[in-house]
Amino acid sequence: MKPAFWARRAHKWIGLAIGIQALLWMASGLYMVSISIHVIHGDHLAKSAARPLSGAPMREASALAAQFPGMTGFRVKRLVDRVVIEVRHDGRTSLVDAVTGEALSPLGEAAARDVAVALYQGKAPIRSAALIDKAPQEVATRPVPLWRIAFDDANETTLYLSPDTGEMLAKRHDLWRWFDFLWMFHIMDYDARTDVNNTLLRVASSIGFVFALSGAWLLFYSFRRRPAA
Amino acid sequence: MTPWIRRLHKWFGLLVALQFVVWTFSGLVMSLLDHHRVEGEHHRAPVAPDTRAWPVDAASPAQALAAAKQPVQALDTRRLLDRPVYRLAFQDKEWLVDAHTLAAVEVDAATALAIAQADYVGDGVPGTPQRLDAATLEVRGHAGPIWRVDFSDEDSTTLYVSAQDGEILERRNDTWRWFDIVWMLHIMDYSGRQNFNHPLVILLAAGGLWIALSGVWLLVASFRASEFVPARWRRRRALTVLDTNGTELRSIESHDGDTVYVAMGRHGLQLPSNCGGGQSCGLCEVRVCGTPPEPTAADREHLGDSRVRMGYRLACNLAIGDAARIEVAAGASLWTECTGTVERVTAVTPFLREIVLAPATPPGSEFQPGAYLQVHVPGYAFARGDIAHPEHHRDDWAALDLPPTLANKEGVRRSYSLALPVEKCDGRLTLLARFSPGRQHGKKHPPGKGSTYLYSLKPGDTVRYSGPFGDFALKPGEREKVFIGGGAGMAPLRAMIHARLDAGATERIHYWYGARKAREAPYVDEMTALAARHPNFSWHLVLSEEAEASNGLVHEVAHARLLRDHANLAACEFYLCGPPAMLAATRKLLAQLEIPPERIAFDDFKI
Known part of the structure; x- marks a missing residue:
């Protein structure tokens, strides 16, 4: 048989093994390159304003240390309209009002809603707010418990807040969820969607490489014409 | 629909093929390089x-x-090594102050080195920290200034320490550097290596x-x-291969699904x-004896409706279960390779050469006028000067822009029509080869591999070939015949005309042959003599570029002088062979004259 025959046969049978995955690679790849990564990250959906801290008097370090024995450090920042201090002690973090020292953590629902509304750049109202103990897949790497604040917009924007610090730990929306879903097919890690070194991917991409080579080899024959007399 | 999909798949594939290989590679x-x-x-x-x-x-x-x-x-508390500091931030800027004195703290080379060492485990020894005022490609995305600390380990680890706040910004090494190169290739951002949203x-x-x-x-x-069923579990099927004249050549067995x-x-x-x-090149046609299966889109695409109606199908698209008996043009030649000895080489014109072969085994009756041989062109390399030519063709050859060395790396096959009936020359095979000089002065296209080989042949050389092939042949009967040709199309037409005249044909035979100049027209004396001897044969040479004689192209002249005023064109048969443009123009003309397709035979040189 001629080389063209073997090239075609190889391409066809390898295609049978890897064709659907090749389609998934291309479809997911096209989605990922077509939508700006900044949109996927949701930078336009939620952000904190860059407002400086006020010069108002605040709690001394010694007062904080008295309030939280074993304090190893702290962070002064702004949370919505007031200045607050995250105090690190005993391997965890507590939030207090910077002026009064009033304990703010864990954040209650009203406070969490206030923080989420201040961060959110859209106009939709909050659809639901829940303190969750089990992180869903889309925030699997974040520590629990978490405030999940879902907004009633077309994109199903959801903000995840730490009840200990009030920090926004993740922002999720439908474009992100599609990206993550397609990324799962792209790297073929159907559990955690994070392991790019999994055996399945290694085997599939080896076959994919041979498949691409066989296709390139076949192109060589597909464009040749019969020689002239 | 599938032929269209196939064609678009193929052409887009050409554009995307290289990147496909790059993406998969x-x-x-990236999947093999341990992310850790x-x-x-x-x-x-x-x-x-x-x-x-x-x-x-x-x-x-x-x-x-x-x-x-x-x-x-x-404001954040931090330890710079052991020293308590405050880290202050506003927008992209970060800076440190001593927690006791509130004096600005500079992350100097010694501090950066100590930070890097504290972050590192391994055998590597750190070099002197280098200060970068702005981020390099390896530490892109961070604001400067930055300390770069290289370690002397097997992986060429480099740690980048922010000179603003002493944080470790990146941990780079050779594994990362390889990853980064293939990442660049994967996302096709060859400068910044990070933007994968570009057009x-x-x-x-x-x-x-x-x-x-x-x-x-x-x-x-x-x-x-x-x-998908293993071959030995499939039903066995017999297939009988016949020659076009109905001779059974061979019966073979194979399995359903082939x-x-x-x-x-x-x-x-x-x-x-x-x-x-x-189903892409359309060359493997066979004719199904009996009831052929429904034609597929690929059959119609490549064979045309009239051949499909006659039972022709592409063998690569024909299930063996659908055809018990098939006819293959020149079937016998498929598995035979013949040899012949060059007996005579004649430069008929500067670029048309007659080569006469004495075959090792006498040719059979299948060697009919109109048939072609496939010459097995071997690999070769020789100097330009090795192509001999007569002295009076010296100027024509000197004008060619040929490379100094003419080479062919691997064996190829090239098709050449018989230029005389074999009976007329004691069973010898006469070929007429046009020299194909390639695209002149463009330098891109080398001279033809087949014609260069044939032009290097000398009497006594051995030539391998298979065949004959082809369906271009004289039709039985004594209809008036019109031959129109040009270039190397002389070969099959000449063989057909000789065969008819030698058989004592009495029908009218017209031969219109086109060349650019008198110098390029072969066998003029021979044709003139034939016309003088046979009153039913007329010979018309049309020279398109001779100043005094030019009347246009051969099909135009044939139309003006014969076809336009012919009393009964419907009773004529047409035989056409020549360069593609000539052939296309002539077929168009005949279509306009409403000549039925079955009255027109042509050989398109398969190009």
Whole structure:
């Protein structure tokens, strides 16, 4: 048989093994390159304003240390309209009002809603707010418990807040969820969607490489014409 | 529909093919490179949680903010090595002040080195920290200034320490560097290596998606269910191969699910094909005896409706179960290779050469005028000067722009028509080869591999060939015949005319032959003499570029002088052979004259 025959046969049978995955690679790849990564990250959906801290008097370090024995450090920042201090002690973090020292953590629902509304750049109202103990897949790497604040917009924007610090730990929306879903097919890690070194991917991409080579080899024959007399 | 999908798959494939290989290769490399190493985790020291109490004698946060004398968005406590410091930040800027004195803290080379060492585990020895005022490609995305600390380990680890706040910004090493190169190739951002939302990659990805979609279509279209059953479990099928005159050549056995092309290939019967059985080149046609199966889109695409109606199908698209008996043009020649000895070489014109072969075995009756041989052109390399030519053709050859060395790397086959009936020359095979000089002065296209080989032949040389092939042949009967040709198309037409006249034909035979100049027209004296001897034969030479004689192109002149005023064109047969443009123009003319297609035979040189 001629080389063209073997090239075609190889391409066809390898295609049978890897064709659907090749389609998934291309479809997911096209989605990922077509939508700006900044949109996927949701930078336009939620952000904190860059407002400086006020010069108002605040709690001394010694007062904080008295309030939280074993304090190893702290962070002064702004949370919505007031200045607050995250105090690190005993391997965890507590939030207090910077002026009064009033304990703010864990954040209650009203406070969490206030923080989420201040961060959110859209106009939709909050659809639901829940303190969750089990992180869903889309925030699997974040520590629990978490405030999940879902907004009633077309994109199903959801903000995840730490009840200990009030920090926004993740922002999720439908474009992100599609990206993550397609990324799962792209790297073929159907559990955690994070392991790019999994055996399945290694085997599939080896076959994919041979498949691409066989296709390139076949192109060589597909464009040749019969020689002239 | 499938032929269209196949064509678009093929052409888009050409555009996207290279990037496809790059994507799969870079993807494979990224999956093989351990991400843990890529991130530099294997040289990263484990971090114990900081349990040291914050010194209560330090300056208060309010004092630190007041001393900053500029807006501050956040204030954080930190340990720079062991020293308590405040880290202040506003927008992209970060800076450190001593927690006790509130004096600005500079991350100097020694500090950066100590930070890097504390972060590192391994055998490497750090070099002197280098200060970067702005981020390099390896530490892109961070604001400067930055300290670069190189370690002398097997992985060439480099740690980048922020000169603003002493944080470790990146942990780089050779694994990462390889990863970064293939990442660049994968996302096609060859300068910044981080933007994967640019138009080029979007365009290629869209093309790639089309390839994948059309490929899945073709995959479904090109598999037969029985291909998934092991061959020995499939029903056996017999296939009888006949020659076009009905002679049984051979019976072969194969399995259900094979195509006729594959079944014949398994028995060493290689049908003509360029694409290897992909319904792409249209060369592997066979005629099904009895009731042929429904034609597929590929059959109609490549063979045309009239041949499809006659039972022709592409062998690569014909299930063996659908055809018990098939006719193959020149079937006997498929598995025979013949040899012949060059007996005579005649330069008929500067670039048309007659080569007479004495075959080792006498040619059979299948060597009819109109048939062609496939000459097996071997690999060769010789100097330009090795092509001999007569003295009076010296100027024509000197004008050619040929490379100094003429070479052919691997064996190819080239088709040449018989230029005389074999009976007329004692069973010898006469070929007429036009020299194909390639694209002149463009330098891109080398001279023809076949014609260069034939022009190097000398009497006594051995030539290998197979054949004859082809369906260009004289039709039985005594209809008036009109031959129209040009260039090397002289060969089959000349053989046909000789055959008819030698057989004592009495019908009218017209031969219109076109050349550019008198110098380029072969066998003029021979044709003139034939016309003088046979009153029913007329010979018309049309020279398109001779100043005094030019009347236009051969088909135009034939039309003006014969066809336009012919009393009964419907009773005539037409035989055409010549360069593609001439052939196309002549066929168009005959179509306008409403000559039925079955009255027109032509040989298109298969180009």
